[in-house]
Amino acid sequence: MRIAVIGAAGRMGKYLIQATAEAEGVTLGAAILRPGSSLVGADAGEIAGVGKLGVAAVDSIQACAEDFDVLIDFTPPGLTIQNATACAQLGKAVVIGTTGLSDEEKNQLNALAEKTSIVFAPNMSVGVNLTLKLLAMAAEILGDDYDVEIVEAHHRHKVDSPSGTALRMGEVVAEALGRDLNECAVYGREGKIGPRTQKEIGFETIRAGDVVGDHSVWFATEGERIEIVHKASSRMTFAKGAVRAAAWLEGKKSGLFDMQDVLNLK
Known part of the structure; x- marks a missing residue:
């Protein structure tokens, strides 16, 4: 080719x-x-x-x-x-x-x-795409009993937020849980927002320095937290x-x- x-x-x-x-x-x-x-x-x-x-x-x-x-x-x-x-x-x-x-x-x-x-694809990394597969498996097994939060960090020059990769991670998790990301996504939190709802998927964004791309997905419940993380260094x-x-x-x-x-x- x-x-x-x-x-x-x-x-x-x-x-x-x-x-x-x-x-x-x-x-x-x-x-x-x-x-x-x-x-x-x-x-x-x-x-x-x-x-x-x-x-x-x-x-x-x-x-x-x-x-x-x-x-x-x-x-x-x-x-x-x-x-x-x-x-x-x-x-x-x-x-x-x-x-x-x-x-x-x-x-x-x-x-x-x-x-x-x-x-x-929003991310061409082989590792990220394997991570997406792992996220789908985790969401299917853990179900609605675990809160889902997605944290992503990129360099100061990136113009879109959240990253396309973070959004795709959210879509994969939402699909596995039978949810519509457009309805359950929460982008950042500020002020007196009240308790977290059970089915929301949260996104947090960091923009700093020359970070190539870090993504962390939390599955958290009473007593434990599972994190699936991918970090790109180049x-x-x-x-x-x-x-x-x-x-x-x-x-x-x-x-x-x-x-x-x-x-x-x-």
Whole structure:
């Protein structure tokens, strides 16, 4: 599979280029920058700091349409939809790690998945997706007798809150408990809020420094507390997962998938 990385000069873009260069069974076919970037024409490997790879950076998907099979996209939500639309028109697969998509934008991805294959996940980490499986198992076993609280921490530059991963964790737990997260979620607490209700799922958010991503889910009842925790120390874990998803899409013509599909956890 020939991979194109969009946002190639960004933090995640550089990790994605490195992860692609190091992975077996895939190759870097294209590196895409923002239009007008001064780095257009530069070697993608040198942009990422991994040495020459023989791939000159371009400033649009159309400029490299013949050079890749699957696009990896961690750009902001509005751009992600534009990029996925362009790929669907070109018959290219897409791996999307963008967070903060609205319900309308998610519906647009569903529609685009009728034309091409898409892996969309709020977190591409293999460890996080195994954690989601563990959360579903815990919720099913513990049931309504345990209070559920989700605490997440990220770097000061993250723009959405709670994180897409925290929300997905909440969705997984809610589904296992037969609840609707839109109805039972509580985001932060302040003032005289009264006793906790039995079926709410709480979210707490921390933004500080350069935290890559910490998530902790509490299942607590009288006498004991279980915590399921995942901590990411490098963005490379997300990049490696995204490259694994890109390789998994080979031969798939259409459909909307997530990392649970990629890892055969369903």
